[in-house]
Amino acid sequence: xxxxxxxxxxxxxxxxxxxxxxxxxxxxxxxxxxxxxxxxxxxxxxxxxxxxxxxxxxxxxxxxxxxxxxxxxxxxxxxxxxxxxxxxxxxxxxxxxxxxxxxxxxxxxxxxxxxxxxxxxxxxxxxxxxxxxxxxxxxxxxxxxxxxxxxxxxxxxxxxxxxxxxxxxxxxxxxxxxxxxxxxxxxxxxxxxxxxxxxxxxxxxxxxxxxxxxxxxxxxxxxxxxxxxxxxxxxxxxxxxxxxxxxxxxxxxxxxxxxxxxxxxxxxxxxxxxxxxxxxxxxxxxxxxxxxxxxxxxxxxxxxxxxxxxxxxxxxxxxxxxxxxxxxxxxxxxxxxxxxxxxxxxxxxxxxxxxxxxxxxxxxxxxxxxxxxxxxxxxxxxxxxxxxxxxxxxxxxxxxxxxxxxxxxxxxxxxxxxxxxxxxxxxxxxxxxxxxxxxxxxxxxxxxxxxxxxxxxxxxxxxxxxxxxxxxxxxxxxxxxxxxxxxxxxxx
Numbered sequence: 454x455x456x457x458x459x460x461x462x463x464x465x466x467x468x469x470x471x472x473x474x475x476x477x478x479x480x481x482x483x484x485x486x487x488x489x490x491x492x493x494x495x496x497x498x499x500x501x502x503x504x505x506x507x508x509x510x511x512x513x514x515x516x517x518x519x520x521x522x523x524x525x526x527x528x529x530x531x532x533x534x535x536x537x538x539x540x541x542x543x544x545x546x547x548x549x550x551x552x553x554x555x556x557x558x559x560x561x562x563x564x565x566x567x568x569x570x571x572x573x574x575x576x577x578x579x580x581x582x583x584x585x586x587x588x589x590x591x592x593x594x595x596x597x598x599x600x601x602x603x604x605x606x607x608x609x610x611x612x613x614x615x616x617x618x619x620x621x622x623x624x625x626x627x628x629x630x631x632x633x634x635x636x637x638x639x640x641x642x643x644x645x646x647x648x649x650x651x652x653x654x655x656x657x658x659x660x661x662x663x664x665x666x667x668x669x670x671x672x673x674x675x676x677x678x679x680x681x682x683x684x685x686x687x688x689x690x691x692x693x694x695x696x697x698x699x700x701x702x703x704x705x706x707x708x709x710x711x712x713x714x715x716x717x718x719x720x721x722x723x724x725x726x727x728x729x730x731x732x733x734x735x736x737x738x739x740x741x742x743x744x745x746x747x748x749x750x751x752x753x754x755x756x757x758x759x760x761x762x763x764x765x766x767x768x769x770x771x772x773x774x775x776x777x778x779x780x781x782x783x784x785x786x787x788x789x790x791x792x793x794x795x796x797x798x799x800x801x802x803x804x805x806x807x808x809x810x811x812x813x814x815x816x817x818x819x820x821x822x823x824x825x826x827x828x829x830x831x832x833x834x835x836x837x838x839x840x841x842x843x844x845x846x847x848x849x850x851x852x853x854x855x856x857x858x859x860x861x862x863x864x865x866x867x868x869x870x871x872x873x874x875x876x877x878x879x880x881x882x883x884x885x886x887x888x889x890x891x892x893x894x895x896x897x898x899x900x901x902x903x904x905x906x907x908x909x910x911x912x913x914x915x916x917x918x919x920x921x922x923x924x925x926x927x928x929x930x931x932x933x934x935x936x937x938x939x940x941x942x943x944x945x
């Protein structure tokens with residue numbers, strides 16, 4: 454019974470004032486009764502809710518490779534699984550469980566399957582605790598939390614909870630739905646079951662609507678902390694939820710509303726999206742995790758450390774996907790030098806092997822959002838509108854300097870034919886553009902699945918993808934600890 458409670462509760466024990474040196478440990482377990490929240494711990498409950506989106510090392514484990522908890526596994530479950538990324542430049546047996554995503558030989562006991570589940574549910578547990586504090590009017594009043602600040606903080610954690618659940622339903626399908634901290638064993642047993650994906654999406658939509666109503670207007674929720682969730686980020690997630698549910702008119706409406714804000718535009722230089730020097734000073738990034746070096750506790754990008762050990766390489770298929778002279782290839786990855794510039798945030802190898810790098814993890818940017826709209830326009834018959842967006846993405850790419858500062862030659866990335874009225878042709882262009890524009894940004898596998906082409910594409914690339922792989926397996930440990938009340942996905 455205790456093991457079930459610990460797995461499902463995953464609640465954070467927060468320190469009272471005076472224990473800030475221990476905050477980086479953020480232990481996972483049962484809430485300790487008798488430790489009243491303070492103003493500091495309520496604020497920290499929100500800040501800590503972001504941490505599970507980071508690539509900082511050992512947020513919820515201590516070198517737990519077997520549990521997949523050394524860092525967040527998006528690059529494995531999205532980029533490696535899609536065939537765009539290889540685990541290493543030179544194949545070896547190091548962390549062989551990652552290779553299982555490349556050939557679809559993973560089982561329900563795979564470390565990555567376990568780790569991603571743990572990260573998302575730990576994030577949800579933290580948001581639930583923060584929400585319980587911030588919706589307690591008596592508590593927030595007694596702690597002197599300003600009402601404007603309370604609303605902003607609450608809007609942020611509603612968004613984050615929706616974000617974690619969005620990841621879960623797209624990875625695992627039906628999942629347990631927890632919307633409040635668990636206080637006893639009865640609570641734990643009551644949530645030890647899978648809720649339908651449709652009902653989880655209902656909760657996601659509700660959380661996003663609540664977040665939108667609470668967050669302040671403006672490009673940033675807090676001028677001095679631009680990394681926090683903004684109203685624009687919420688609107689983008691609403692558009693993405695509509696996209697994944699093929700609600701095309703809602704996608705167009707949501708993106709049009711974002712355009713009306715005039716907060717975002719394509720950066721003139723493609724690499725400005727990823728440059729450490731341009732963070733929060735460019736026009737395109739909508740939501741990112743803010744990695745910083747030399748902080749206590751650490752908040753750096755630990756994924757860069759893996760590159761120093763030979764991890765994170767492009768597949769031949771990914772390299773071949775780029776049209777001649779497309780600068781985005783060289784700005785994403787330096788094949789000759791075995792550097793992943795998009796990850797490093799610099800057009801050099803300075804952050805290669807750096808376990809505390811300052812480069813941000815980008816989750817939503819304007820080019821991605823615009824391509825959602827292009828997809829919706831194509832599906833609703835506005836072919837000129839869809840092609841215009843695709844061409845705007847290509848135009849920005851061909852006018853961006855290469856990694857060495859030179860410009861692409863004339864004729865690079867010509868516009869797509871604006872007279873086309875073939876939905877299938879435009880869709881093919883869109884699929885191609887998303888792959889090269891968003892390469893190594895952990896979008897590709899979800900794209901292949903939602904388009905319904907994952908099996909055809911991956912088997913055509915020699916992968917052993919089967920119908921069951923449209924969903925990942927529920928971690929076997931979760932099923933065992935629930936006594937079987939949490940069930941497994943078909944085929945596993």
